[in-house]
Amino acid sequence: MGGGFDFAVLIRNAPFLWGGMVLTLQLTALAVTGGLALGLVLAVLRLSRIPFAPALVAGYVNFLRSMPLILAIFWFYTLIPKLTGQSVSSFYSVLIAFILFEAAYYSEIIRAGISSVRRGQIAAALALGLSNAQAMRYVVLPQAIRNMIPVLLTQSIVMLQDTSLVYVVGLRDFLTTADIVAGRDSRPVELYMFVALTFLVVCFSASRLVNRLRRRYAL
């Protein structure tokens, strides 16, 4: 350490760090979108009466939820090239790992949201002459979505933080770029503090917004 804080190092490296931030945000956005889509499919399958589907989905969800995310990242990073016989960029292998992993968590949230709507509501909708699909569309889903959106958003904030784990395969996200600068310029204190504070501000503000949303739209 050269003594004292040197914030100029942050300004000098701002474009490089910003590039890392862009990758973090891209990865989060793609993983949230993919995870939600797959999670929705899994949740519907789990609540369906298709033979074996609920048990298979439950197995998938429990399996992934008992594995550390870092291990899942390593699995896909080393195995996708071996399985497909061609090299895949680490961005895509990590993205696939995140989507499959997060889908397990999202599907549980979506399932809980749908299950939280009381049976009597469906019975009442059917008694009013709505079809099954209409009961789902106009009665169950509007309530279910209100219940689950805050939880889905909170999980997405967790997901934003989890993307920093791509560090283990050297993908240049926000934390990894900061780590590279910290090593090159021997400024670990400034760089790691900057990363921590940035995440703190972003995630804290986001979770405040989610709380307001929850209070405003709570049933």
Place this chain on the structure above:
Amino acid sequence: MGSYRWNWPILLADPYYGWIVSGFGNTCLIAVLAWSIAFPLGSAIGIARTTELRPLRLVGTIYVEVFRNIPLLAQMFLWYFVVPELLPQDWGHWVKRDMPYPQFLTSVLCLGLYTASRVAEQVRSGLEAIPRGQHHAGLAMGLTPAQVYRYVRLPVAYRIIIPSLTSDFLGVFKNSSLALTIGVLELTSQARQIEEYTFAAFEAFATATLLYCAVTGIVILAMRQVERRTRIPGTIAIGAQ
């Protein structure tokens, strides 16, 4: 994957077998030690957030928000690279030169303090789930506020949150894999190392995955028994079904 050459016996060969055993041991040890920080500290913070004292509530809220909103990996780097620099000089020297098992102890501390913020939220929600009337009834019977917590609110709260605490413990068990980023040879890093030495990627990762799943399964089954035995009469507990 037709061209993949299977090599399961390699895992029983020296030194790879020993790597897996010691990695698994480290993973379990980190999880248990971190939990023994997280549980008491998290309980204290959770209780602080439900008291009538505003400063205590504020401290609890700040703790939870700070630890919950910084990525765990960034926290790991803060504890390992930044905190020793910010300590008074002789403490910093001690941490950097003389502290035994620096990576191991740092990761235990980091995981323990992070998990405490999660435990705190569970304890708080458990305490808040109990009707206020029980608190007032306890006070009316002449108990002090501390006694109300000790004999009325906490025994009920802990029993309500057993499932959430179980998943937090499993969380710290899985998160112990982050210790590999500062050089602790736990289960995931040993699997990775075996993969690098032998190219038996599938075998190494499958073994690690199996061990994680086995511990998760055992903990869940054991905690269901605990939940069933400590069930509050008249409530629904998963283990009782």
